[in-house]
Amino acid sequence: MVRVYALAVLYKGVNSATVLKAAYDLQSFSFFQRSSVQEFMTFISKTVVERTQSASRQSVKEGEYMLQVYVRADNLAGVLISDQEYPNRVAHTLITKFLDEFAAKVPPNNWPTANESTVDFPVLPQYLAKYQNPKEADALTKIQNDLDETKIILHDTIKAVLERGEKLDDLVEKSDSLTMHSKAFYKTARKTNSCCNF
Amino acid sequence: MEEDKFALVEKIIKDVHKVLSKIAELYAFDVVPVDINFQNKSPVLHLENCLGLESWCIKHVYMYCYSELMDKYSIKSKRKTRKISTIDSDRLIMLLNVTLLLNPEINSLWNRRRELVLGLLLDKTVELHFTRLVLSRKPKCNEAFAYRRWLLESIFEGEGYIRNGIEHLMNEEFVVCDLASDKSPNNYHSWNHRIWLLNKLRIVSTNYDLNALYVKEYHASEKWISKHVSDFSCFHYNQFCIKNLYNICNDSWKSLEKTLNIDLRKTLVRVLASNFPKDVTIQASEADLVGYSDENLINLLAYSNKVCNCNVDYVQMCRRIEILFHALILNNELIKFYKYHETLWYHRRFILHEIITIMYDHFGLKRDNGVLIKKNCKICNVDEIRQKQPKIGRYDSNRIFSSVLFNVIISHERNIIEESRKDGDHYADRHEKYLKFVKGFNNVM
Structure with a gap:
C-alpha cells in the first residue's frame, strides 16, 4: 500500500516543538480510532522533531509506518507520515517543497508564537490528496532528484531516535496532550502488534 | 454481584440488538479500547452509523453469549428440540449477532445462521449487511466471505x-x-x-x-x-x-x-521499434509499423509455417500481445519508481510467461518438462494424438529464438535487468536466472 497519512509543519523551539499546521487523511482507520490516531500522530511528530538536529533529515520506521522528518537550519520542521512503501525520495522532496512555500507565506518572526489556529496555510490538504499517488504527483511536478545534499538518516525503530534512557511508553504515559482514550488505544495497539498477524 | 453482571450483559446484548435493527445504515463495527468503566454509561456506542463496543465489557459479554450458545443451542440439543420456535430463534439470533461480531472465526456459528436462513427465520439481504459489518472489523475473515458466497x-x-x-x-x-x-x-x-x-x-x-x-x-x-x-x-x-x-x-x-486512454498498438510498436535486433535488417520504423495490418505484424514478429490447417486468428493474437506489452511497460515504470519490490518482479514473470506461451503456441510448440515439444492440434489431426510426440529438432528451436518477437523480449529484459542492477536491486539477478534456467533461455541470453 502506498499511502500518506499526515503532513505537518512544526516549529522547533528551544524546549519543545509546536505544530503550526497539519493535515490528516485517516479514512483507512476505523471511525472510533480516528481521533486517537490523529492525536498520536501529532504527539509522535512533536517527539521526533524535538529530537532531530537542525539542518538534518531523518526517516523513522515504526511497525508498518514511516515517519519522515526534516528540520531546516532556521528550525522550521516538516513531517510526513506514510506507510513503508512510500518512496523516501518523494516524501523528502514534498517536505522541502511545502516548507519552502510555508516560509514564503508566513514570516519567520511569527513562527515561535504561532499555533494552528493563527496560521493561514491552506495548501497542505491539497498536497496530501495529490501525493497519495506519488507516481503521478512526481511526474506532474517534475522535481526529480533535486534533493539537497542533506543526508537522510534512516532509523529502523523509534527507539533509535529517542534519547538514552527514554522510552516511548513512558513518554506516552507522561504526556498531557494525549487523552485517556488515546493512551488506552496506544496500549491496545502495542499489544495487538506484538502477536503475529498474517 | 454475579447477578448484577448478568443483568448488565443482558442489557448490552439488547442495546446491540437495537442498533442492529437499523443494520442497513450501519457500515462499521469496532471495539473501542477503554480500560475501565469509570463512568456509569452504556458501553454500546452508536455514532455516525458506526457501532462500537467498549473493550472492558468484551470479555464478559463474549463469555456469556458463547456459553449460552454452546449450552442451549449447540448440536447436542438438536434431538430434543428439532424445531426452533420463533421466540427461541429471536434469542438465538441476538446471541449469534453479538458473538460473531466479536469473534467471526467460528464456523459452527455461521452454520447456525445458515440453518436459520434455510428456515426462513433470517433474511438474506439483512445477512449480507451483517457480514459486511463483520468484515468492516475483520477484513480477512474467510468465514464471513464464505458465508457471503453461500448467500449469493x-x-x-x-x-x-x-x-x-x-x-x-x-x-x-x-x-x-x-x-x-x-x-x-x-x-x-x-x-x-x-x-x-x-x-x-x-x-x-x-x-x-x-x-x-x-x-x-x-x-x-x-x-x-x-x-x-x-x-x-x-x-x-x-x-x-x-x-x-x-x-x-x-x-x-x-x-x-x-478507458485506459492509451493506444495499445502504438505502445507495442514503440517497444518493438526500440528493441529491434541490430543485425537483422528491418527497415520498418515506428511510423511504418503502426500502419501494418495485424497479419503483417505477426508475420514480421514471428513468421511460422502453418503447423496445422486451423486458421490463425491474427487479430486476437495481436491484441493479446498488445495488452501484455502494455502490462510490461507499466511494470517497468513501477519497478523503476518503487525500487526493490519482489512482487513487481513476480508479476513480470507472469507477463513474460504469457507472452512466451503465446509465441510457442503460434509455432505449434509447448514446453514440457523443460523440453520443447510439438503440440498436436486437437482439431485437425485427431488420429495423430496417440502417437508419441517427437522431440523438436535443433532447427525448429533456432527458428523461434531467431524470431523478431523473441529478440525484442530478450533485449528488453536485458535493459531492465541492467538498469535495476545499477540501482542495487538484487531481484534483477534473480530475474535473469529465472529467464535463463526456468524459461530455458540459457543458450540464447
Missing part, C-alpha cells in the same frame, strides 16, 4: 432475485471487496472473492454485459496495483483480469483503449 449462491438459485437486481447486488459485492482489500494489505480472501464473483457471473448471467465488466475490472485493478506495489493478492487479480481480456469483442476492445 442461494440468491442466484432461487427465482427470488429480479433480473435487473443483479447489477445492484454485484456492485454492492465489489464495494465490500474494495473496502476489505483497502483495510488490510495482502487480503487474499477479498481478491479471491472477487474472482469467484466474476466466474460466477459468467455461469449465472445471460444478459449481463461481461465484456464491459472485464474492461472495468481491468482498469480498476491496474489502478490498484500501481498503488499497492507489494500486495501480490491484487496482482494476482490483475493477472486474472488480463486473461479475461484475451477474448473480448471488438467494441469492448475499443472501449478498453478509451
